[in-house]
Amino acid sequence: MPTTFTLIDLAGSIALLLLGTQMAQTGMQRAFGAGLQSLLARSLHDRGRAFIAGMGSAAVLQSGSATGSMTTGLAAEGRVNLVPALAVMLGTNVGATLIVQVLSFDVAAVSPALILVGVLMFRRTSNTRAHDLGRAFIGLGLMLFALHELLDLMTDYEDAPSLRVLLGAASTVPLVDVLLAASLSWAADSNVAAVLLVASLCARNVVPPDTAFALVLGANLGAAIKPVLESAVPDDPASRRLPVGNLLILLIGATLVLGALGPIGRFMVSMDADNGRVVADFHTLFNVVLAVLFLPLLSPYANLLGHLMPALIKVTRGRTARPYLRRTSNVRRECAGRQGQYS
Incomplete structure (x- = not known):
C-alpha cells in the first residue's frame, strides 16, 4: 500500500510539472510569440545572429519546441535559408538549457508568490498581454512547486524499496534509458520538463549520474522527433530538411557521447558534487559543444541535406x-x- 501511494504521488507530481510547463510555454508564446517571430525573420541573415536569436527566443518562450516550430514555418515558406535556420535550431537547443539551469537551483520558495501574481494578472482579461503573462507565471509557480514535491518525495524514497526497484529496472542499459527519456520528452513535447524530472531523480540518488546523463540525451532526441513527424508539406522532402537536420545533429552527438559515457560521467561528477546541478550542467555542455562543432560546418551540412532531400x-x-x-x-x-x- 505505501508503494501504491508513493507511485500516485510520483505520477501526480510529474503531471503537475508537465501542466506547469505547458502553461508557462503557452503564456509566453501568446504574449511574445508574434514579436519574436518577426525578430527571428529579421535576424536570419547570418548564422551568428541566427544562433543568438534562437537562443534568446527559446529562453523567453520557455520552450525550444515553440522557437523550432516558428523557424520550421519560416523555412517552409522560403523566407530563410537552411544554414541560418539550422543555426537557429542550435541556438534553440542551448537556450532551452538556460531554463533548466535557472530552475535547477532551489528557488521553490518563490512559487507561491509567482502563483499569486499570476492569478492576479490572469484575471485582468481586459489586458491581453497581462492575461497571458499571468498564465506563464502560474505555470512557473506550478513547475517549481512540482519540483519541490518531487524532491520531498525522493527524500522518503528509502521507505518504498519496491519503487526503487521499479525505477531502477530501466537504469541498467544506456540505450534503454535514451529510448525511455525520448518517449517521455516526445509525449510531453518538452525536453525541459523531462530534464528537470531527471535532475530531481538524480539529486536524490534515485538514479546514478551515468543513467541520468543517458536520460538527458534521450530527452534531447525526443523533443526533436515531433517536428520531423509534423512537417509543413508532407509530400515535399525539402520541407523536412530543417527538422531532420536538427535531429541528425542531436543523434550524432548522442551516439558519440554514449560511446564515451563512462569517462564523460566521471569528469562531470568531479566538477560538481551536487547530482541535480551536474545533470543541468551536462545538459548545457552537451548542447554547447554540439553548437561549437556544427556551426562552422553548417554550409556543407546544408548541401548534404539538400542532396538527400531534393x-x-x-x-x-x-x-x-x-x-x-x-x-x-x-x-x-x-x-x-x-x-x-x-x-
Missing part, C-alpha cells in the same frame, strides 16, 4: 492543365525531350 518544383503541362509536381532531376530529363510542351 526539392520538388511545380511544372504545368499545356496552358489549361492542372499543375503537378516532379522531382528536379526528372523534370530535366522530360524537358529535354518535350521542349515545346511546357509553358
Whole structure:
C-alpha cells in the first residue's frame, strides 16, 4: 500500500510539472510569440545572429519546441535559408538549457508568490498581454512547486524499496534509458520538463549520474522527433530538411557521447558534487559543444541535406492543365525531350 501511494504521488507530481510547463510555454508564446517571430525573420541573415536569436527566443518562450516550430514555418515558406535556420535550431537547443539551469537551483520558495501574481494578472482579461503573462507565471509557480514535491518525495524514497526497484529496472542499459527519456520528452513535447524530472531523480540518488546523463540525451532526441513527424508539406522532402537536420545533429552527438559515457560521467561528477546541478550542467555542455562543432560546418551540412532531400518544383503541362509536381532531376530529363510542351 505505501508503494501504491508513493507511485500516485510520483505520477501526480510529474503531471503537475508537465501542466506547469505547458502553461508557462503557452503564456509566453501568446504574449511574445508574434514579436519574436518577426525578430527571428529579421535576424536570419547570418548564422551568428541566427544562433543568438534562437537562443534568446527559446529562453523567453520557455520552450525550444515553440522557437523550432516558428523557424520550421519560416523555412517552409522560403523566407530563410537552411544554414541560418539550422543555426537557429542550435541556438534553440542551448537556450532551452538556460531554463533548466535557472530552475535547477532551489528557488521553490518563490512559487507561491509567482502563483499569486499570476492569478492576479490572469484575471485582468481586459489586458491581453497581462492575461497571458499571468498564465506563464502560474505555470512557473506550478513547475517549481512540482519540483519541490518531487524532491520531498525522493527524500522518503528509502521507505518504498519496491519503487526503487521499479525505477531502477530501466537504469541498467544506456540505450534503454535514451529510448525511455525520448518517449517521455516526445509525449510531453518538452525536453525541459523531462530534464528537470531527471535532475530531481538524480539529486536524490534515485538514479546514478551515468543513467541520468543517458536520460538527458534521450530527452534531447525526443523533443526533436515531433517536428520531423509534423512537417509543413508532407509530400515535399525539402520541407523536412530543417527538422531532420536538427535531429541528425542531436543523434550524432548522442551516439558519440554514449560511446564515451563512462569517462564523460566521471569528469562531470568531479566538477560538481551536487547530482541535480551536474545533470543541468551536462545538459548545457552537451548542447554547447554540439553548437561549437556544427556551426562552422553548417554550409556543407546544408548541401548534404539538400542532396538527400531534393526539392520538388511545380511544372504545368499545356496552358489549361492542372499543375503537378516532379522531382528536379526528372523534370530535366522530360524537358529535354518535350521542349515545346511546357509553358
